[in-house]
Amino acid sequence: MTTDTDVHTDLDQHAKQLDKAHVFHSWSAQKAFDPLVIAGGLGTKVWDHAGNEYLDFSCQLVNVNIGHQHPKVVAAIQEQAATLATIGPATGSLVRAQAAQRITAKAPAGLDKVFFTNGGADAIENAVRMARLHTGRRKVLSTYRSYHGNTGAAINATGDWRRLPNEYATGHVHFFGPFLYRSEFWATTPEEECERALHHLRRVVESEGAATVAAILLETIPGTAGIMVPPPGYLAGVRALADEHGIVLILDEVMAGFGRAGEWFALDAHDVVPDLITFAKGVNSGYVPVGGVVINEAIAADFDETVFPGGLTYSGHPLAAASIVGSIDAMESEGIVENARRIGADVLAPALADLAARHPVVGEVRGTGVFWALELVADPATRAPLPPPLVAKAKGECVRRGLIPFTVDNRIHVVPPCVVTDDEVAQALPIYDEVLTMLDKEIA
Template identity: 65%
Template sequence: MKLALHNEMAITNDDVRQLDRAYVFHSWSMQGNLNPLVIAGAQGCELWDYDGNRYLDFSSQLVNVNIGYQHPRVLAAMKAQLETLVTIAPATANLARGEAAKRIVELAPEGFSKVFFTNAGADANENAIRMARLYTGRDKIFSAYRSYHGNTGSAIAATGDWRRVPNEYSRGHVHFFNPYLYRSEFNASSEAEECERALAHLRRMIECEGPSSIAAILLESIPGTAGILVPPAGYMQGVRALADEFGIVLILDEVMAGFGRTGSWFAFEQDGIVPDLITFAKGVNAGYVPAGGVLISAPIAHYFDDHFFAGGLTYSGHPLAMAAIVATLDAMKEENVVQNAAEVGNGVLRPALEALAAKHSLIGEVRGRGMFQALELVSNRKTKTPLTATEMAAIKAALTGAGLLTFVVENRIHVVPPCIMSAKEVQQGMAIFDQVLAQFGHFSQ
């Protein structure tokens, strides 16, 4: 099929879908029965297809479009960079790269001094692991079972969920259970018990694996794909203390939770700790151009002043991505996007989700911070039995059919709209949720 141009003939959803199915191989999928949603354009928090259907975005795609779609300031910066210098090798000094790094360091806690740019979040985690191993001279990497860190060699091995199992090619990875009171691995009955027992578990894991063999603890500040699992009070401080006690580098993965998503620039700020390395991607330029990176604390950065760093990427600090970062961060500051995520996320979205839970017994738990919320759906609140994959697929299809794009993982709906979303748009989305969940009340006993 020949791809039609807009000025030659009208394009339909079927045209695009047929083209996709003929030539595109999709990620995390069996290819035979795919029926991908077709998107033609977007603006702000809304998307549309070629057939005139419009969708309100409660997914931010893959939780990355923090500033919304087609932000004019970001587009203008990208166009200006295209006209000046479209690409350059990472060994050179480039204005856009330097300005992007400067802005990111300025947002970081005191004591961070350098940024190593990557292409995405996976290779950000990959290179943070590399830095920790080189810096400590140790090998093992501790990470949580309930986690996702990306789909490159070490990042997928560090990931805790089932997707790591067919991909365990990297060495030296050890997993532990992070806190999740709703489905506690520690038989805890309160947040305080969950915190205490999870930290005791981590300490024993460190002791049994040999502290002097452990290079880093890699944790998502708030595990995202695993369920938006907000750590209990004191847990992150406890992990920081364990890392300090045993000389272990603490890497916090802010790929999904960073750059305004939780109502602060970094999610860990709300837990009162400072890591040694911070990985980021997604929200730093709202996904307009692929980019990620590692924020490096001064001791680790200075170590590599006279020690060779054995890592690099052809597109590290690509000028177009860097221009998008500069414009995104400047616009977020001037337009109070982080404040909006806090105020609308905590003050409008969260109460609306709690009201939904009070009305629909399908909802077992609501949790999150800012514009980073989740609904866990169950067929029985007492037993906490998760809805099945078939039931979740039916609910997702109904939400999409009603004009709401959602991020569904297992038995959870991750409610993660762009950080610019207004209170009015939140209420529009909540009305769709209410309508659709009412249709499936029979899934709950």
């Protein structure tokens, strides 16, 4: 006798078979890739066809900030699809204008225009283009510990291993940003790390020739690279250095923005106003692909009489715009950013600190809002990173226990949706605890 469970399990297997036959996955060796099939979701949880439920503490790619299937965002997309499903970017569109207005209302004063893109990577591309055209210079400085996307300039601006097979664009220079736990500057305090990192950046600018540098590009809080909240004064110091030399400051808020760091923009917690802000991910929680650049008055004015040499077929797509309006309005009315801030300060910070105190495999906990990293080490004394096979094992054990983690290199990133509740964090913590206990035994 065939049961409903058997039928649904067959659907999961059928999905895997089709996937294996026809889908080419990003950042993966294809032969051994075995995806977890997701059939549905709601809020912080997702499930497969067989009904196995998981807490999604990865937010997929750290982008489902408002949670899965938020009814107000779904309704906004449905209503727009019924009215006007698509229109070209050269036309006027009320919903596009409303989306831009919602975004700029959250940005610092003086950043009042939005150029819409299809995602975060092409937001970086266009921000770099604007900086180069504005300054007449070519070089873009970014950090080694960074990720900015997988298109030409964006991947070259990226600092991790993914840049190396993809170095096609020119004019990119890298430097070390602050990261006290693995300091490149022999620092022992946040103040020393800040001062020495700023001195290092100044020397790079001077050595490259300040008159050749168009932009300094930074993730406000480096995300994929390790959720490294900058020490007090660092971003303000970069702003001052950029001003001194006429360099455009681009802050990449693709991952850190729209509630992730417990603020509308992560830069809100720092004394800094950039010239350009890139965004994507949390602006609509990835319900429809979208990204963009928030532009200050001086750079926008460059193109009052001069044609901007950039564009995309789907720039400001009405379904994406509607999802932005629905998402920002829901986040405002439901206090979702405030919830992320409270969960971070009152729930995650003490709970993760407790895990670190009890588990030698955790070298450091750092983060803010719903944006946290557990730095895993093979040796607490030397801080040697935990080997990748053990991190992969930890990921599998989390999934087996009903939690989808976000793992990168030697880290587990704790990045639930901004709508996560105290009870859902309480469900997740024993899973992390059990998996860390397993890792403790591996390094003993």
